[in-house]
Amino acid sequence: MAQQSVEPLIADLANGWLKQYKLKYFVEQYAPNDEIKNALYEYESKQGGSGGNRPDCNLLLQDRQGNWWPVLIEYKGYKDRLIKLDKEGQVANRNAKGKPEFKNISQYAVNGAIHYANALLHYTTYEHVIAIGITGYKDTDTDELHHELGVYYVGKSNFGIGQRIGDFTDLSFLAPKHFEAFIEKVRNLSLTPEELEKLKQRREQEINVSLVKLNNDIYQNEKGISESGRVYLVAATIIATLGVPDRVRPLEKSDLKSSTEQGNQDGDIIVRKIEAFLAQKNIPEDKQALIVRTLQNTLTTDNINRPTNGESQLKRVFCKVVDDLGIYYKIGLSTDFTGRLFNEMYNWLGFTQDKLNDVVLTPSYVATLLVRLARVNRNSYVWDFATGSAGLLVAAMNEMLLDAKANINSPEQLLRKEAEIKANQLLGLEILENIYMLAILNMILMGDGSSNILNRDSLLDFDGHYGFGDTSRTFPADAFVLNPPYSAAGNGMVFVERALSMMSHGYAAIIIQNSAGSGKAVEYNKRILQHSTLLASIKMPIDIFIGKSNVQTYIYVFRVGEAHKSDDIVRFIDFTYDGYTRTNRKKASINLRDTDHARERYKEVVNIVRIGKSALKYIDPKNFYEGHIDPKKGDDWNQSAPVDTRPTLNDFRRTVADYLAWEVSNLLKNKKEEEDGLGKF
Numbered sequence: 010m011a012q013q014s015v016e017p018l019i020a021d022l023a024n025g026w027l028k029q030y031k032l033k034y035f036v037e038q039y040a041p042n043d044e045i046k047n048a049l050y051e052y053e054s055k056q057g058g059s060g061g062n063r064p065d066c067n068l069l070l071q072d073r074q075g076n077w078w079p080v081l082i083e084y085k086g087y088k089d090r091l092i093k094l095d096k097e098g099q100v101a102n103r104n105a106k107g108k109p110e111f112k113n114i115s116q117y118a119v120n121g122a123i124h125y126a127n128a129l130l131h132y133t134t135y136e137h138v139i140a141i142g143i144t145g146y147k148d149t150d151t152d153e154l155h156h157e158l159g160v161y162y163v164g165k166s167n168f169g170i171g172q173r174i175g176d177f178t179d180l181s182f183l184a185p186k187h188f189e190a191f192i193e194k195v196r197n198l199s200l201t202p203e204e205l206e207k208l209k210q211r212r213e214q215e216i217n218v219s220l221v222k223l224n225n226d227i228y229q230n231e232k233g234i235s236e237s238g239r240v241y242l243v244a245a246t247i248i249a250t251l252g253v254p255d256r257v258r259p260l261e262k263s264d265l266k267s268s269t270e271q272g273n274q275d276g277d278i279i280v281r282k283i284e285a286f287l288a289q290k291n292i293p294e295d296k297q298a299l300i301v302r303t304l305q306n307t308l309t310t311d312n313i314n315r316p317t318n319g320e321s322q323l324k325r326v327f328c329k330v331v332d333d334l335g336i337y338y339k340i341g342l343s344t345d346f347t348g349r350l351f352n353e354m355y356n357w358l359g360f361t362q363d364k365l366n367d368v369v370l371t372p373s374y375v376a377t378l379l380v381r382l383a384r385v386n387r388n389s390y391v392w393d394f395a396t397g398s399a400g401l402l403v404a405a406m407n408e409m410l411l412d413a414k415a416n417i418n419s420p421e422q423l424l425r426k427e428a429e430i431k432a433n434q435l436l437g438l439e440i441l442e443n444i445y446m447l448a449i450l451n452m453i454l455m456g457d458g459s460s461n462i463l464n465r466d467s468l469l470d471f472d473g474h475y476g477f478g479d480t481s482r483t484f485p486a487d488a489f490v491l492n493p494p495y496s497a498a499g500n501g502m503v504f505v506e507r508a509l510s511m512m513s514h515g516y517a518a519i520i521i522q523n524s525a526g527s528g529k530a531v532e533y534n535k536r537i538l539q540h541s542t543l544l545a546s547i548k549m550p551i552d553i554f555i556g557k558s559n560v561q562t563y564i565y566v567f568r569v570g571e572a573h574k575s576d577d578i579v580r581f582i583d584f585t586y587d588g589y590t591r592t593n594r595k596k597a598s599i600n601l602r603d604t605d606h607a608r609e610r611y612k613e614v615v616n617i618v619r620i621g622k623s624a625l626k627y628i629d630p631k632n633f634y635e636g637h638i639d640p641k642k643g644d645d646w647n648q649s650a651p652v653d654t655r656p657t658l659n660d661f662r663r664t665v666a667d668y669l670a671w672e673v674s675n676l677l678k679n680k681k682e683e684e685d686g687l688g689k690f
Contacts, residue, residue, distance in 0.1 A: 012146070016086030018154055019145045020065060023084065023180060027066070030184035034068045041069035044133050045079060051262065051332075052128030055115040064125045070183065072192045079135050080183065083121040085144035092119035092142060092159045097207065100161070100171045107215040118142025119159035123171045126163035131336035134252055134259060137164045139195075140171060141180070162195050168212040169336060172198055206608075216337050223333040231326055233312055237443040241307040242323070244450045246330040247338055248304075249282040251453075253289040257282070262328050267321040269314075275323045276308035290457050291432050293477035299464070303446060338454055370397070371492045372601075374589075374611060375520065375553065376404035381615045382518035382545075382566045383488045387413040387426060389434065389515075391488040394467035394504045396437030399448035399458075401490045406435055406458045431458040436475070436484050438467040468503065473511045487515030489569070495522045495560065499530030505565075506533045509541050514570040517541070520549065523561040526646030534643030538573040543638060545580040545618040546646050555591045555600075563647060566618055573640045580618055581648045583632035587611065 027034045033041075040046035049062040066082040085091070093113040095101040100123050101113050114124045119142030126138040140163050145156035158178065161171040174195060182191040200208070227239055234242065252259030260282040265275040283304060287297040307313070313323045371379075379401060385391055391405040409430045417423040435458045439445040445464040452459035461484070463476040475482045489508045493501030500522045509517060526534070526546065547564040554560070588607030592600045606627050616624035622633055634650035 012087055014086030015145055015147055015154065016084050018147075019086055019143055019156060020084045022145075022154065022156060023082065023143050024066060026180045027068070027183070030181065032068060032070070032183060032185075034066050036066055037063040040067060041079070045069070045129060045135075047261070047263070048128045048132035049125060051132050052125075053109070055111060055121055055124060057109065057111040062125055062128055064122070067125075068183070070188060073189055076137070077135065078137055078139055078192065079126075079129055080139045080141065081122050081125040081129075082141045082143065083118045083125070085116075085118040085142070086146070087144060088146035088155075090117050091144045091157050093117040099208075099211070102170075103211070103215060107211075107218040118144045119161060119171075122159075123161060123163055126161075126171070127169050127336055130163065130165075130169050132261075132331075134254060137162070137195075139163075139174075162198060166198075167200065168208045170208050170211065172200070174198065212337065216334075219333045219337065223329060226329055226333075227326060231322060234322075234326075238307045238313075240443045241304050241446060242326050243330055243334075244446050245279055245283060245304045245308055246327050247334070247450060248286055248453065249279045250331055250335065251286060251338070253286060256289050257285045262324070262331060265321070265324040265327060267316040267319060267324050269316065274309070274314040275321050275327070276305075276310070276314050279308050279323070279327070280305050290453070291428065292457070292460055296460065296477045300446075300449060303442070371400050371520065372553065373400065373404065374607075375549075376401050376490075377408070378611050378614065379490045379492075379518040379520060379564065380404045380408045380488075382564065382618060383490050383516045385409060385488045385490075387416065387430065389488045390436075390485045391434065391490065392436040392438075392484060392486045392508065393490050394438050394471075394508050395491060395493045395501075396439045396448050396462065397444055397492070399437055399439075399451045399462060401492065402435050402437050402448075402458065402462075403451055403455050405488070405490060406430060406452075406455060409434065431456060432460050433475075436461040436463070436486070438463050438465050438471055440464070440466045468507055486512050487569075489515070489517035489519075491517075491519040491521075493519070493521060495525075499533040500525035502530035502533035502537070506537050509537055509567065509569050512569045515568075516544075517567040517569055518564060520562050520564050523548075523563050523647055526563055526565065526644070528644040531643040534646065535641060537567070538640040538643070540572055541567040541569045542571050542573045542577055543579050543646065544568055545582065546648065547582045547584050547614065547618075548647070548649075550585050550587050550589070550591075552591050555593045565646065573638070575637060575640060577637070578635050579638055579646075579648075580621065581634040581636055581650070582614060582617060582628070583649055584610075584614060584628070586629075586632075588627070 024034065024036070035041060040049065045067070049064070052062055054061050064081045065084040068080040068082075070078045070080060072078065093101045093110075093116075100120055101110055102120055102124060104110050113120045115121065119140065122140035122142045126140040129135050129138050140161045142159040142161075143156060145154055147154055158180075160174045160177050160182075162174050163169055163171045166172075174191075181187055223243075227234070249260040260279065265278060266273075268274055280301065284297070284301055287300060292300075308323065314321050380391075383389075383391070385405050385408050387409050389405070389409060391402065391409075393399075393401050396402060410427060413423060413426045413430065417426055435452075437448060439448050439462070442464060445462070448462045449459045452462055460478075461476055463471070465471050465476070473483050473486075474480050475484055486508070489505075489512065491501075491504055491508070493504045495501050497503055499506075501519075502521070502525050505517070505519055505521075522529075524530075543565060545564075545566040547566070549562045549564060551559070551561050553562060586605075588603060588605040588610045590602045590604045610627045613624060613627055617628070617633065621635070622630065625633060631650060634648065636648055638645045638648075
């Protein structure tokens with residue numbers, strides 16, 4: 010006999026608890042407020058359709074600090090329908106390709122509740138949600154109702170994937186007298202760095218899936234929008250929908266009316282929201298004006314605001330961006346978000362092929378390696394003379410903030426230091442205007458280090474001063490990171506010479522085409538060595554930019570402010586085997602896999618550069634060599650460990666043994682032939 014659902018009994022049981030605790034709750038199509046109601050309506054349904062999400066029960070509770078906590082509850086009525094986990098023990102709401110598993114979402118209580126929670130992260134200002142699944146069954150012998158609960162926290166700290174809070178047998182933890190202790194338990198939840206990294210990778214994989222979908226949609230279906238215009242529309246949409254708690258309400262899709270009224274078209278509304286957002290950020294006024302002016306040129310054109318069948322093209326694009334990307338830039342991913350965005354969008358930007366090869370995203374793990382090789386810490390002043398989408402500066406800012414948290418115990422001092430890092434300790438220059446806007450957006454999303462991102466030519470139009478505010482102040486750079494355009498003079502070493510000549514001390518780490526160190530940049534290299542010391546030369550994997558560029562690259566590490574002497578030791582590292590396996594398959598679930606201690610190897614490289622061969626563990630000692638370069642040559646930076654051709658005693662023994670074995674084999678063979686010959690007569 011098929012199992013009969015007892016969902017009505019489970020709902021009656023749980024709702025009865027809430028009544029007992031005197032809590033106000035809402036069922037199905039009702040919600041505590043319009044913000045939650047609209048979010049549930051806008052988000053894709055449990056079956057994959059458009060909107061119409063209806064949690065079985067939802068509440069909005071407030072803790073003693075005044076913070077509001079939405080609580081979303083989903084009921085099921087079968088014994089085995091509480092939760093569906095994947096092989097890694099995470100809630101299985103996405104498959105290996107990063108796409109929604111609607112079957113799991115619709116059939117399992119916790120999975121459904123977490124789906125609803127993500128709707129709130131996506132479309133509301135709430136950053137912390139409690140998701141609860143409850144199911145049960147009746148004992149066929151005793152007719153007794155059994156039940157079980159799954160209680161999860163869904164928020165920015167776990168990237169919206171969800172984190173189990175504990176074991177519970179009823180909902181009394183929501184009761185006023187127990188709620189504060191429950192919230193304290195939620196606040197004390199922690200994830201190991203490894204767990205966080207896995208969750209981050211999963212979300213980043215989903216980002217790639219959504220970006221491809223968005224790009225294809227805009228490119229194929231939205232005609233008449235220029236390449237740069239597409240970039241600006243995505244940037245404008247994201248800024249307008251970020252919001253500032255208690256100050257600027259995020260722009261919602263329903264706010265755009267596709268009106269033809271002068272001054273109140275969709276573009277005008279988005280511009281006003283961007284102005285309100287920027288005014289609340291620590292960004293100089295002239296910088297705000299530049300951002301608004303750049304975006305306004307695209308947002309206020311007639312064609313994009315003209316309604317067709319009651320809806321403007323601008324509103325359609327706005328809705329697509331919010332629907333496809335909204336949750337990812339609201340859950341606090343500490344990643345080069347717009348770098349990933351750009352890596353998809355640049356495929357149809359109007360560059361020549363040479364320029365296309367120059368504008369390539371530095372993978373986040375390589376960006377972090379460069380930052381650590383440049384010895385960036387909370388007190389560093391970091392600049393990048395070809396900043397692109399600001400991926401290297403994002404990595405630098407993350408490293409600086411982590412160092413600050415690890416070393417500053419006063420919350421008030423930490424807050425001040427974080428603001429100082431974002432406002433004054435990062436500087437980037439990008440000459441391409443559309444890429445510059447992505448850099449601005451990237452740093453705003455990261456929280457906001459955009460103050461000193463400058464739209465200038467670093468070789469011709471930069472004198473080393475801050476670009477906004479007090480422009481008479483010199484930026485006191487002591488860390489330089491760079492992935493230059495390789496078509497520039499000296500394969501890009503012209504940028505290195507320029508930056509290092511403007512620094513009095515510190516460190517630099519650059520990733521560049523190998524020919525820059527073997528003959529294509531001799532004059533630049535010789536001039537650099539007159540004031541900076543080459544500490545290390547690291548040969549990188551040939552496929553590190555797989556799918557975008559196939560050049561062999563090296564990382565060069567410098568100590569700035571001290572001329573290189575001929576007897577200075579240079580550490581040469583062959584890092585072509587870094588532990589990662591890369592593919593370039595469009596349909597692959599993931600194209601970068603840590604197959605042999607890759608993370609440990611990247612940490613090891615930093616230590617080897619700093620302290621030498623004693624740090625070797627995962628990297629083969631044969632791939633490490635300490636040698637010298639001639640500072641007057643400039644073409645001997647790509648050395649490898651010399652091969653010793655002198656025979657050793659073991660070589661001699663092995664050769665003699667091989668010869669004797671050959672002699673014995675021949676003697677035995679000849680003897681056998683003689684015996685066989687005698688036997689024939």
